[in-house]
Amino acid sequence: MGLATKPRAIVFDTFGSVVDWRASLIADLSAHGAARGIAADWALLVDEWRAAYHPSMDRVRRGELPWTKLDALHRASLDRLIEIQGIAGLTEADRRHINLGWHRLKPWPDAVAGLTRLKRHFIIGPLSNGNVSLLLEMAKNAGIPWDMIFGSDLFGHFKPDPETYLGVARLLDLEPGQVMMAAAHNNDLAAARRAGLMTAFWPRPGEYGPRQKQDYAADQPWDVVARDIEDLASQLGA
Amino acid sequence: MGLATKPRAIVFDTFGSVVDWRASLIADLSAHGAARGIAADWALLVDEWRAAYHPSMDRVRRGELPWTKLDALHRASLDRLIEIQGIAGLTEADRRHINLGWHRLKPWPDAVAGLTRLKRHFIIGPLSNGNVSLLLEMAKNAGIPWDMIFGSDLFGHFKPDPETYLGVARLLDLEPGQVMMAAAHNNDLAAARRAGLMTAFWPRPGEYGPRQKQDYAADQPWDVVARDIEDLASQLGA
Numbered sequence: 001m002g003l004a005t006k007p008r009a010i011v012f013d014t015f016g017s018v019v020d021w022r023a024s025l026i027a028d029l030s031a032h033g034a035a036r037g038i039a040a041d042w043a044l045l046v047d048e049w050r051a052a053y054h055p056s057m058d059r060v061r062r063g064e065l066p067w068t069k070l071d072a073l074h075r076a077s078l079d080r081l082i083e084i085q086g087i088a089g090l091t092e093a094d095r096r097h098i099n100l101g102w103h104r105l106k107p108w109p110d111a112v113a114g115l116t117r118l119k120r121h122f123i124i125g126p127l128s129n130g131n132v133s134l135l136l137e138m139a140k141n142a143g144i145p146w147d148m149i150f151g152s153d154l155f156g157h158f159k160p161d162p163e164t165y166l167g168v169a170r171l172l173d174l175e176p177g178q179v180m181m182a183a184a185h186n187n188d189l190a191a192a193r194r195a196g197l198m199t200a201f202w203p204r205p206g207e208y209g210p211r212q213k214q215d216y217a218a219d220q221p222w223d224v225v226a227r228d229i230e231d232l233a234s235q236l237g238a
Numbered sequence: 239m240g241l242a243t244k245p246r247a248i249v250f251d252t253f254g255s256v257v258d259w260r261a262s263l264i265a266d267l268s269a270h271g272a273a274r275g276i277a278a279d280w281a282l283l284v285d286e287w288r289a290a291y292h293p294s295m296d297r298v299r300r301g302e303l304p305w306t307k308l309d310a311l312h313r314a315s316l317d318r319l320i321e322i323q324g325i326a327g328l329t330e331a332d333r334r335h336i337n338l339g340w341h342r343l344k345p346w347p348d349a350v351a352g353l354t355r356l357k358r359h360f361i362i363g364p365l366s367n368g369n370v371s372l373l374l375e376m377a378k379n380a381g382i383p384w385d386m387i388f389g390s391d392l393f394g395h396f397k398p399d400p401e402t403y404l405g406v407a408r409l410l411d412l413e414p415g416q417v418m419m420a421a422a423h424n425n426d427l428a429a430a431r432r433a434g435l436m437t438a439f440w441p442r443p444g445e446y447g448p449r450q451k452q453d454y455a456a457d458q459p460w461d462v463v464a465r466d467i468e469d470l471a472s473q474l475g476a
Contacts, residue, residue, distance in 0.1 A: 071411070123374060133411040136361060136386055148374055149386045153409065171391065173309070173371040 003223060006236060007198050010118060011127035011150055011168050013159075013183035014135060016207040018115075018126065018144065018229070019105035022046060023206075028101045036094060040087040047211055048085070052077035057129060057158045067156045069131040075099045102130065103137035107144060108204065114229030116145055117238045125150045127168055127181065129158045160191030169197075182232065186219045193220070200224035200232055241461055244474060245436050247410050248356060249365035249388055251397075251421035252373060254445040256353075256364065256382065256467070257343035260284060261444075266339045274332060278325040285449055286323070290315035295367060295396045305394045307369040313337045340368065341375035345382060346442065352467030354383055355476045363388045365406055365419065367396045398429030407435075420470065424457045431458070438462035438470055 015021045029042040056073040059065045078099055082090060090098070118124050125148040126135050132151035139146050150168050157163040169176045176196030183189055184204040193199050199222040203215060218225045226232040253259045267280040294311040297303045316337055320328060328336070356362050363386040364373050370389035377384050388406050395401040407414045414434030421427055422442040431437050437460040441453060456463045464470040 069411075123378065131411075132386065132409045136410070140361065140385065147378065147384075147387075148370065151409070154392060171370045171389070172374070173307075173369075 003198075003236075007122060007180035008174050008178045009123035009125070009168070009172050010180045010182050010200070010236075011125050012115075012229075013181070013185055013188050014126040014128035014130060014138070015102075015105070016204055017182070017184040017202075018111045019107050019138065019142070020204075020207070021050065021102070021105050022209050024105040025049075025101050028104055029098055032094070032097060036089070038087065038089045038094070040085065043209075045081055045085060045087070047209070048081050049074070049077055050208075051211075052081070053129075061158060061161065067153075069134075069153050070129055070158075071099065071102070071131055071134055074102060100137075103134050104141055105138055107142050108228070110228040110230040112143055112145070114231075114233045117230070117233040118236065119145050119147065121236070121238045123147050123172065125168075127159070127164060128152065159188055162191070162195045165192045165195035165197050180223065182224075182229075185215055189222055190220065193222075198223045200226060202226040202228050202232060241436075241474075245360060245418035246412050246416040247361035247363070247406070248418045248420050248438070248474075249363050249406050250353075250467075251419070251423055251426050252364040252366035252368060252376070253340075253343070254442055255420070255422040255440075256349045257345050257376065257380070258442075258445070259288065259340070259343050260447050262343040263287075263339050266342055267336055270332070270335060274327070276325065276327045276332070278323065281447075283319055283323060283325070285447070286319050287312070287315055288446070289449075290319070291367075299396060299399065305391075307391050308367055308396075309337065309340070309369055309372055312340060338375075341372050342379055343376055345380050346466070348466040348468040350381055350383070352469075352471045355468070355471040356474065357383050357385065359474065359476045361385050361410065363406075365397070365402060366390065397426055400429070400433045403430045403433035403435050418461065420462075420467075423453055427460055428458065431460075436461045438464060440464040440466050440470060 012018050025046045026043050033040055033042055056077055060068055115124055125146050127150045128135055129152045131153045132149050135149045135151050152158050155163050155167040169179050180198035180200055181189055181192030182200040184202055189199040189201055201218045201222045203217060205216050224235050226235055250256050263284045264281050271278055271280055294315055298306055353362055363384045365388045366373055367390045369391045370387050373387045373389050390396050393401050393405040407417050418436035418438055419427055419430030420438040422440055427437040427439055439456045439460045441455060443454050462470060462473050464473055
């Protein structure tokens, strides 16, 4: 453990880093489709839905859309993909249920155990592009013991905008260097480091399934490089 | 239990309703004064400090001050009262320690048990004039199991401004009528009801010590009137 000083708070990227969005959504949508007798390539829908994630936030970042919660961006992308993929028979209630699948994502096996250990020593919270309601319902469904929910709607900005990382420090009355960003994504950590935060990485090589192209390993010397969140807890003495 | 429908989320007034600010601060400051060999009427300081609370927030509400976190309003009032009361020998470190006494307030005996029961059925959080960092440190010190911290700095408004009650509903993607405000203060509940929230009351007749003048009982037919937070949990089936 080579850290000179430990953080006071650790904030976590959520989609992919704490929860397995891909396997969760494929299982959730497949079960719903089976129950409703609706045929679709649910894995393709999930992969294309996630592929629409960054472009949809970029529209907000460029000012083409006013501030929009991720739930609403997800819904617009979902409606478009249902058209493109020709999935027939989905009612408004089905679409609402599917869209809230992001509120029902399941944690990776190490996540709740590691976060429970870390919570005894540090302030912990998600710092996610998800909105507060999404992250809060996810936490309650999955038993994730956050101290505070840092949804992007608190800041009116999506990561990697610096307003998000610095907004956490401001709300906690901490210096940026007393806050650690923890994620399975190198680009998130690079932006957090530019804002002055500490950084921790672990890989989730299965996050994107066959579409995974990056983030197999740390691409900078982050403050902590761990195997997973349990290992992060061990390296931080928690 | 005469509620036609139950809330999805319950937000709690904190100072006085969940934590016993007066006994906590008198004990905390007396111990610090004894350890530092500094003589003062700590109970008087605490009572006058609390008496400065509403006037200090009113200065923000009237626009005489820009948005200011409660920690900073508390500090300004503390410095003024130390002068007025002629308390000698307090260093900057002492003043910072004393001011953070609000982060170390202790819960009433029923609070953590009642909130732990309620958390299994409802989203729970403080909706307080305290800032996020104050409420979060209080929760970690005292083991209060909030799902989310609704500090006044999330809204840039103090209660009873409607932006606070409606801000909770907005962040949770709920209708105001799906959110219950829970407090030992009738005026807080009156403002919450005007904003469309459900309401729950229990008395804390010892809150202000000998200065208590009101809130011995419900002064309107609130949706729930309870003995304490454990009884609120029982009445809500939690």
